[in-house]
Amino acid sequence: MSINVTRSSLPPFEEYCEEIKELWESRWLTNMGVKHKQLQAELEAYLDVPHVTLYTNGHLALENVIAAMNFSEGSEVITTPFTFASTTHAIVRNGLVPVFCDVNPVDYTLDATKLEALITDKTVAIVPVHVYGNLCDVEALDKIAKAHGLKVIYDAAHAFGVTLNGVGVANFGDASMFSFHATKVFNTIEGGAVTFRDDSLIATLNDMKNFGIHGQESCVYAGGNAKMSEFQAAMGICNLRHVDGEIAKRRAAVEQYRRRLGGVEGITLCPEQEGVKSNYAYFPVVFDGFRYTRDEVFARLKEHDVIARKYFYPLTSDFECYVDMPGGGGERTPVAKHIASCVLTPPLYAGLTEEEVDLICDVILGDA
Numbered sequence: 001m002s003i004n005v006t007r008s009s010l011p012p013f014e015e016y017c018e019e020i021k022e023l024w025e026s027r028w029l030t031n032m033g034v035k036h037k038q039l040q041a042e043l044e045a046y047l048d049v050p051h052v053t054l055y056t057n058g059h060l061a062l063e064n065v066i067a068a069m070n071f072s073e074g075s076e077v078i079t080t081p082f083t084f085a086s087t088t089h090a091i092v093r094n095g096l097v098p099v100f101c102d103v104n105p106v107d108y109t110l111d112a113t114k115l116e117a118l119i120t121d122k123t124v125a126i127v128p129v130h131v132y133g134n135l136c137d138v139e140a141l142d143k144i145a146k147a148h149g150l151k152v153i154y155d156a157a158h159a160f161g162v163t164l165n166g167v168g169v170a171n172f173g174d175a176s177m178f179s180f181h182a183t184k185v186f187n188t189i190e191g192g193a194v195t196f197r198d199d200s201l202i203a204t205l206n207d208m209k210n211f212g213i214h215g216q217e218s219c220v221y222a223g224g225n226a227k228m229s230e231f232q233a234a235m236g237i238c239n240l241r242h243v244d245g246e247i248a249k250r251r252a253a254v255e256q257y258r259r260r261l262g263g264v265e266g267i268t269l270c271p272e273q274e275g276v277k278s279n280y281a282y283f284p285v286v287f288d289g290f291r292y293t294r295d296e297v298f299a300r301l302k303e304h305d306v307i308a309r310k311y312f313y314p315l316t317s318d319f320e321c322y323v324d325m326p327g328g329g330g331e332r333t334p335v336a337k338h339i340a341s342c343v344l345t346p347p348l349y350a351g352l353t354e355e356e357v358d359l360i361c362d363v364i365l366g367d368a
């Protein structure tokens with residue numbers, strides 16, 4: 001029996017069928033129908049933020065919100081290379097230049113103490129990532145951004161439902177992007193959202209995801225198509241009813257991982273963040289001076305049919321398409337480079353059993 005790194009959350013089959021039934025009557029399958037509107041309102045409430053715009057995936061959500069800020073071509077955006085390809089691509093595909101900032105060695109989010117040294121007269125924005133669901137140092141980033149007149153757009157793809165002292169993660173910065181991909185804590189099969197507080201962004205984002213069409217006979221710019229369909233929205237409505245339960249199940253698995261792997265020599269775990277309610281999206285384990293290297297642990301797990309992931313290896317700045325840029329290759333981000341070389345995320349999803357977590361830990365520790 002194999003254990004995959006993740007397993008998508010799904011509502012009961014009948015619940016989804018019930019939810020999509022009226023689409024057969026209305027024949028309104030996409031273009032901001034009733035399901036789209038309902039999910040948007042429910043997410044504004046759940047994420048505790050005034051505005052949510054829904055997208056067909058998280059990547060286009062990030063591309064669109066960066067585009068909506070109207071930065072001039074060739075401007076610099078400070079970001080982390082310790083992330084999924086999407087973050088860096090969204091910057092580059094907008095004609096902007098990514099400037100890679102190192103991460104801090106505790107929670108692997110963008111190191112706010114290294115940010116100011118990278119700001120030039122071309123810098124227009126910061127795109128930090130709440131990586132693994134770990135909250136960035138939002139206060140420090142906000143302060144630096146304000147002092148230098150920079151926008152802050154969070155890649156919050158991993159941070160659905162995370163709060164700091166009761167405040168939803170979507171309330172920090174100028175905007176945040178969430179991914180509702182099948183593998184994320186909350187999914188709409190494929191999907192995503194931008195959250196923001198500034199009312200003036202509502203029309204821009206809504207137009208942008210629908211070809212730039214504004215009203216029946218007007219097109220205000222060359223927008224693409226990034227709309228969420230009614231079937232995606234219906235999946236979101238169902239999954240949202242169950243998401244707190246799914247997070248609680250993830251939490252139980254994470255607590256068991258912590259009991260088994262915490263305090264073991266050569267294994268480093270991210271500490272729980274003070275005041276933060278986690279969503280237990282991922283459980284990064286760093287093997288530094290352990291009896292096996294990260295790659296050996298990965299291979300041993302595979303022999304036992306357990307599929308782990310080297311999230312995030314390589315750094316995006318090590319990708320063929322970025323390695324020759326300034327800051328490519330990761331030599332300016334030594335902490336990120338090091339963590340990428342020794343981190344592993346073992347399987348984690350709602351419904352991972354106690355026996356499975358025990359087996360995975362036995363293999364990691366060398367007892368199986």
Ligand SMILES: *Cc1c(COP(=O)(O)O)cnc(C)c1O
Nearest residue numbers: 057058059084086157179180181
């Ligand atoms: C999943 C993810 C994305 C992209 O989201 P999609 O919905 O798959 O397009 C962006 N950034 C990070 C960090 C992610 O993990």
